[in-house]
Amino acid sequence: MLLSRLATLVTALGLSTLAHAAPTHYPLTVENCGSTLTFEQAPSRAVTIGQAGTEMLFALGLGNTLVGTSLWFNEVLAQYKTANDPIPRLADNEPSFEAVIGKRPQLVAVELEWMVGPQGVVGTREQFHELQIPTYLMPSDCEAKDNLVGADGTRLEAFRIDSIYKSISQLAEIFDVQERGRQLNDELKASLARSVATVQDKDLKHTSALFWFSSASLDIDPYVAGHKGIPDFMLNTLGVRNVVQSDEEWPTVGWETIAKANPTFLVIARMDRRRFPADDHLKKLAFLRSDPVTRNMDAVKNNRIIILDAMAMQASVRMFDGLATLASAIDGYDLPK
Template sequence: MLPRTVLPRTPATLLSLTCALALAGCAGAPSEGEDGSSSDASARSVTYTSCGQERTLDEAPTAAVTLNQGATEVMLALGLEDRMAGTAYIDDGVSSRWQEAYDSVPVLAEEYPSLEQLLSVEPDLAYASYGSAFADDGVASEDELEQDGIGTYLSPFGCGDDAERPETTFENVWSEIETVGTIFGVEDTATELVDGQREQLDEVREQASGEGTDILWYDSGDDTPFVGAGEGGPQLLIDAVGGTNIFADLEGGWADGSWEDVVDAEPDVIVVPDAAWSSAEEKVEHLESDPVLSELDAVQQDRIVEITYSQATPGATMVEGAQSLSDGLAELDAS
């Protein structure tokens, strides 16, 4: 066999800035320094919406804790590691370009920290990607944290109410990045980051390395495959490269598929995300050892692309995920 290709996985949120001065209007937006941060960011308050709830911080956070990899990578992509008091719950490992910055931030827990662990670093903001962070079996509720003087921000994609949760699109992912940029007073940095990702995504779409390719996004599961469905990150990445998701007709971002449907579809390529709870290696081993699945052309010809799980979830690496998938498909075609 040829070696597998292994590669690095609604409305926009509304923001309204308020002046900390007791004036009828603002004299102007804070100026930004060379690092993209507002020169008087700590002197201004910010009001934003988090899953339909209006929240206000008296000043820009200086000791934030991120709960989930998506939130962590947004902060690192914006160069805000010096404003992070801690982080927790990484799915597969941060992008290598942010590894040094990530290593400078205390890791509070492998998964969600206890409330005591969170309070020990005296945070002024808890930023999470998933609602589970603020659920009963998570860290604490948003109301409880606010009673302790800790602001909260939950990614729009983690909202429990369907009406508050936006469609998974690159535009909405970028909206979250811009929201975080505004909360921390680094609006110019956020704009520069988003503009760069727009250009990179345009290049991926132009390459169309997945055109005419039927793709199985095999997330996890042995007896029943948990697959990339038609409304989430996997579909977004497959669309970006011009491919066809064999389970695009399933609702949601991920869903239970069936091996019978996989065999009938005979996908050209199988994508296996690498995650802490289900490694790419484990999934490949299952495909190669199963007497039926091992006969699929994609398995026989080793047309398997590995990316990280986090690259298919909303955050700062989704465009990187599209690039990784595009590069993987191109390498398969070149081999």
């Protein structure tokens, strides 16, 4: 199974490198998550609501267009720190509608629909569009997903990696850097293929895992990854089973239920955000090793705990580094048969 997935990935990568992207012709019309966006020229001023979009624009070489960022889980990737330092951070979490429009953006790139959407905490798309400010919503959070059900939405279909490539291609087209978009997608596809190759010789048919993002309080049920979201895609790509079966993006599940499922290893989020106590990965580790339920789980007793940046659990360029870290850790385990 892993060999066939690897072959498919390599074939897709080889075919994509044969093509060269054409320059953008304006006016450009882009269909995005139920909205039609029209650009008369490449935007010169952009605001991001979500770190995934921020780092995606940096990866496309478009940091000079950013006039404001918001919604950060981790510090910016080291290679983008110099470019990021002078850009105003409008908010660590959600910015106000006024703060965003005050930057006079020609594009607002949005990672999560609950930020800008029908019940957006920042505003609705219509509010922005009435001011002639186009909002680009990441397809990974709107396609085959109902964001009105569950705290972070519910997946109607499994997350597809193509949605990240689509974001990159569309943003590259909007900003007229299509060749860089093609190159970036090829780099990410190659990284994914290397991760699959890392574990292709491992027997993982009895291996399972749990992704723990955070908890509103350490003494209540944790937010864990559902079985159709981004972390589940990461596990499936490597041939590992997610012990959580909920369609919600980040459902809460009791530790007694998790302990009964007894995942082979745990993946916990490291973040710089401090909205909840469990945002601190060191507090997660201390809890797992001291709680009478969790400390007896095989993954805890055998120290099979993998730490990933929170952004590596999102539909972002960081996800590919997270997948590589995950594959390397799994490859190093002496797993039970």
